[in-house]
Amino acid sequence: MAAKAAASARATGPLPAHADIAIVGAGIMGLGIAHNLALLGQRNIVVLDAHTLAWGASGRNGGGLRQQWSTEMNIRLMQESLEICGAFAQQVGINIWMRQGGYLFLARTKTTLERLERSVALQNRCDVPTRQISVDDVQAIVPEINVEPYVGACFNPTDAIVFPWPFLWGYARAAARRGVAIFTETPLTAIDRRGDDFVLTTPRGSLTAGRVICAAGAWSPEVARLAGGTLPDWPARHEILSTEPLKPFLKPMVSVLESGLYFSQSLRGEVVGGISQDDPRDSTVRMGSRLGFVEKLARGMIQVIPRLAEVKVVRQWAGPYDMSPDGTPIVGELPGVPGFFVCCGFSGHGFMMAPVVSRYYALALRGKEKHPLFDAWSAQRFAGGGIVGDGDGGNDGSGAPREDMIIG
Amino acid sequence: MAKKIILCRCEDVTLHDVNNAVASGFGELEEVKRYTGFGTGPCQGKECLREVALAIAAATGKPPAAMQPFTTRPPLCPTPLRLFAAGAASTDDDDDDDDDNGSGDGR
Numbered sequence: 001m002a003a004k005a006a007a008s009a010r011a012t013g014p015l016p017a018h019a020d021i022a023i024v025g026a027g028i029m030g031l032g033i034a035h036n037l038a039l040l041g042q043r044n045i046v047v048l049d050a051h052t053l054a055w056g057a058s059g060r061n062g063g064g065l066r067q068q069w070s071t072e073m074n075i076r077l078m079q080e081s082l083e084i085c086g087a088f089a090q091q092v093g094i095n096i097w098m099r100q101g102g103y104l105f106l107a108r109t110k111t112t113l114e115r116l117e118r119s120v121a122l123q124n125r126c127d128v129p130t131r132q133i134s135v136d137d138v139q140a141i142v143p144e145i146n147v148e149p150y151v152g153a154c155f156n157p158t159d160a161i162v163f164p165w166p167f168l169w170g171y172a173r174a175a176a177r178r179g180v181a182i183f184t185e186t187p188l189t190a191i192d193r194r195g196d197d198f199v200l201t202t203p204r205g206s207l208t209a210g211r212v213i214c215a216a217g218a219w220s221p222e223v224a225r226l227a228g229g230t231l232p233d234w235p236a237r238h239e240i241l242s243t244e245p246l247k248p249f250l251k252p253m254v255s256v257l258e259s260g261l262y263f264s265q266s267l268r269g270e271v272v273g274g275i276s277q278d279d280p281r282d283s284t285v286r287m288g289s290r291l292g293f294v295e296k297l298a299r300g301m302i303q304v305i306p307r308l309a310e311v312k313v314v315r316q317w318a319g320p321y322d323m324s325p326d327g328t329p330i331v332g333e334l335p336g337v338p339g340f341f342v343c344c345g346f347s348g349h350g351f352m353m354a355p356v357v358s359r360y361y362a363l364a365l366r367g368k369e370k371h372p373l374f375d376a377w378s379a380q381r382f383a384g385g386g387i388v389g390d391g392d393g394g395n396d397g398s399g400a401p402r403e404d405m406i407i408g
Numbered sequence: 409m410a411k412k413i414i415l416c417r418c419e420d421v422t423l424h425d426v427n428n429a430v431a432s433g434f435g436e437l438e439e440v441k442r443y444t445g446f447g448t449g450p451c452q453g454k455e456c457l458r459e460v461a462l463a464i465a466a467a468t469g470k471p472p473a474a475m476q477p478f479t480t481r482p483p484l485c486p487t488p489l490r491l492f493a494a495g496a497a498s499t500d501d502d503d504d505d506d507d508d509n510g511s512g513d514g515r
Binding site: 008009012052053055059109242245266291297299300302308309311314315316 | 433489493
């Protein structure tokens with residue numbers, strides 16, 4: 001074949017004997033951390049993944065990027081994440097199919113509306129131009145919506161969607177170009193200690209590592225267990241579907257907070273959507289597709305836009321959310337396992353957070369800058385099996401305010 | 409020439425695109441699917457899976473028989489939302505044997 005020698009993003013051959021930093025998980029978070037570390041001059045980075053690129057949650061999500069959050073930290077982080085995404089195509093050299101059509105949150109009840117109102121005020125203080133709008137305004141934005149069941153909405157025109165897959169090729173290629181070795185289809189079978197180092201064993205051989213970063217999403221608790229640590233997050237199956245491509249008609253991502261329904265039209269023209277399901281808590285990752293999900297989502301989508309009834313479903317699939325007990329991510333050195341760092345527990349929002357979080361994670365590992373997220377999201381809060389207070393979102397001094405805008 | 413040979417008609421994926429994916433280090437069907445988007449359109453790979461698998465085999469030298477097909481996604485054919493909405497919410501249809509990539513090792 002006359003295929004030109006494009007730079008291979010994937011390492012081949014045997015594992016190196018040693019890595020200064022080994023990253024477990026080649027999703028957007030792990031690759032983002034690797035890329036940013038390499039940009040900051042870190043050498044000798046190895047990324048390991050049990051599967052192929054985009055196989056896990058990074059390749060299975062809806063690609064939504066929103067700044068409508070209820071805590072200042074999340075709002076500001078997502079403002080920065082959007083900026084990074086806006087520049088990504090040019091800096092990394094790949095099209096991420098980004099479309100800034102906004103996010104529209106519909107409220108069925110006054111209670112939800114008031115809940116949204118509180119967040120909008122905070123978002124506006126952070127210069128996010130979210131507006132509380134009437135149902136008439138909703139129809140002006142998306143004329144196809146049947147507004148009858150709703151009492152109001154909020155809309156931020158600067159929220160966006162992307163196509164998730166290219167982020168992985170982009171980060172992987174950029175990282176590989178700077179010397180990061182990415183080994184896919186290389187599952188970890190053991191993590192042992194040898195002096196100050198870790199020994200990582202895989203079917204491909206083993207390597208020693210000075211520091212290990214676990215960015216394995218919903219698989220993180222399994223990885224932590226190999227290292228003799230404990231993580232409190234768990235996997236939750238979330239299903240999603242895609243329709244046939246349609247002419248562009250739907251600008252914003254549409255979401256109903258009460259049911260966890262969301263859908264948007266991608267730049268490929270497909271309508272992509274999901275909805276919360278009431279599953280019992282899983283202990284292992286499960287990704288089977290279910291008919292009950294499509295039925296529930298179909299009813300939800302048709303209720304919002306009746307004309308979608310004739311639109312055809314083309315495919316459905318599932319991916320694991322990495323659920324944290326308090327909905328807040330889990331970062332930093334894992335208590336009891338010095339040198340083993342985690343970046344997980346993003347509870348369904350890790351993809352949109354990764355562009356900015358991976359940058360701050362690299363800055364912290366290089367000792368350049370410690371973003372406040374490392375205190376607010378510290379893995380230390382679970383040390384000793386401590387139970388997290390069920391914070392009500394208030395600032396009562398009992399810890400960080402709890403995020404209210406978690407979908408799913 | 410390879411730029412003009414279309415292997416996946418739903419998503420306009422050419423032989424050149426597949427060769428490019430392989431040259432970039434992505435030679436598994438699951439990877440090529442995600443890298444090129446082949447097999448994600450209305451036919452869901454029913455027309456193109458074999459063609460793409462043969463193209464990967466030619467580019468990598470791997471025997472076609474050694475290649476794992478990608479996970480088949482429901483529904484069987486494009487189906488209107490209206491028909492699903494009319495379904496009796498079956499909550500007990502958990503298809504655990506149909507987890508991604510079948511066998512327990514995730515492949």
